[in-house]
Amino acid sequence: MTSPVGLHRVLEPVGVLPQAAYRLDPSPAIGPDEVRVRVERLNLDAASFRQLAEKHAGDGAAVRDEVRDIIAARGKMHNPVTGSGGMLIGTVDEVGPESPLGLEPGDPVATLVSLTLTPLAVTDGLARWDGRGEQVPCEGHAILFARSIAAVLPAELAPGLSLAVLDVCGAPALTARVVAERLAAGRGVSVAVIGGAGKSGSLALAAAGRAGATRTVGVVPVPAERDRLVAAGLADAVVLADARDPVALAGAVSGALGGPADVTVVCVDVPGCEHGAVLATADGGTVIFFSMATSFAAAALGAEGLAADVTMLVGNGYVPGHAELALGLLREVPGVRALFEARLAAD
Known part of the structure; x- marks a missing residue:
């Protein structure tokens, strides 16, 4: 049975x-x-x-x-x-x-x-x-x-391109949901995406913009990724910072947004970014962790140690309609498609 x-x-x-x-x-x-x-x-x-x-x-x-x-x-x-x-x-x-x-x-x-x-x-x-x-x-x-x-x-899409998008389709869907819920509640919606030039990061930025975020910033670690993300036009600002350096990350986000982010989305594939994400987020804000490199113990204990009043969400990869939303962003947002196609060509 x-x-x-x-x-x-x-x-x-x-x-x-x-x-x-x-x-x-x-x-x-x-x-x-x-x-x-x-x-x-x-x-x-x-x-x-x-x-x-x-x-x-x-x-x-x-x-x-x-x-x-x-x-x-x-x-x-x-x-x-x-x-x-x-x-x-x-x-x-x-x-x-x-x-x-x-x-x-x-x-x-x-x-x-x-x-x-x-x-x-x-x-x-x-x-x-x-x-x-x-x-x-x-x-x-x-x-x-x-x-x-x-x-x-x-x-109409190459299988490899569809695979790359659907692999991370939970990220834009949950980002869009959080942004929409904050807007409906009359709360601030500035969004920082750590790893904004990657697959899940670029989709999360596009989804945040489509959902009505008031200002977005993409955080990347190296100039080459900064240049690609700027060319894609997915964020209002793009900043360089090592996400493993909490003070530098928080400073870069606050400098770009005029203060901490209301929503921080973590889309990097390296460990050690939890404390920076919490520090970069305003009290009453939300941190969404989409990285499988995340230590959720470090995130929880770090937030406690910083006396940070933030909601932390685990991106579990499933939100109703997530596949359709991600494929729609790929079709309709030229910057998203350009980043995905460049990544596939490099691989």
Whole structure:
């Protein structure tokens, strides 16, 4: 008997949900409410890829071998250091008669749930991947549960471009929701996005502007990213700061906005940015953490130590309508598309 949340696929330890499991069963035979997807490309989340690349000093072959070994050992892509995974695109192979996902065999899809809870088997040894970019061409299959989420890929967009956008589509949706809620309550809505030139950061800036933010600032660590973000026109101001330096970060944000941000969105893939984000946020403001490199203990204890009256939200990757909103921003905001296409070309 299958479980809508995938309990029947957990091999060890028994009794936990698939995301918390050490090992899943990725066998291809599906239950009545499952879907099997023929995998074509994985997208490793930024924090996981950075950790692997730094561990192996940029040796792509070593990165590839470790990703392959993680999938083989765990039946899913679940980085044991960062605790994160990514997502995938592929083609629906088979749909169980009781699946509620509305998918049909042959549909090109992106999974909108983490690889850390998706049963996955790779059959080509990742032979077509050089280990030097977040997107991983591969062959294999994945299993979706009744409670999984997937989106049919738009025909007019290149699959790699859709994958890059859908990998981070929770960020703009939650940013837009927070901005709209503050506006409705008559509260200030200046927005700082830390990591504003990245995938989730650029979408968050665009979403904040569309939702009515009064002023936006993008924070980036190096001049090259500053120049790209300025050219994209997604923020009212772009500033240079190391997000791991709390005082410098808070000073840069306050200098650009005339004071701390009402909403701070953290979209960087390095640890140690929690205290700066809190310090850069006004009392009564909101910090949204979209980075899998975040230490939530450090965020909570840091806010306590600073006597900071801020609301801290964990971006869990899902907001109703998130895929449609992110793809709409890609289609309608030229600066977003330019940044994504440049990033894919560089990879």
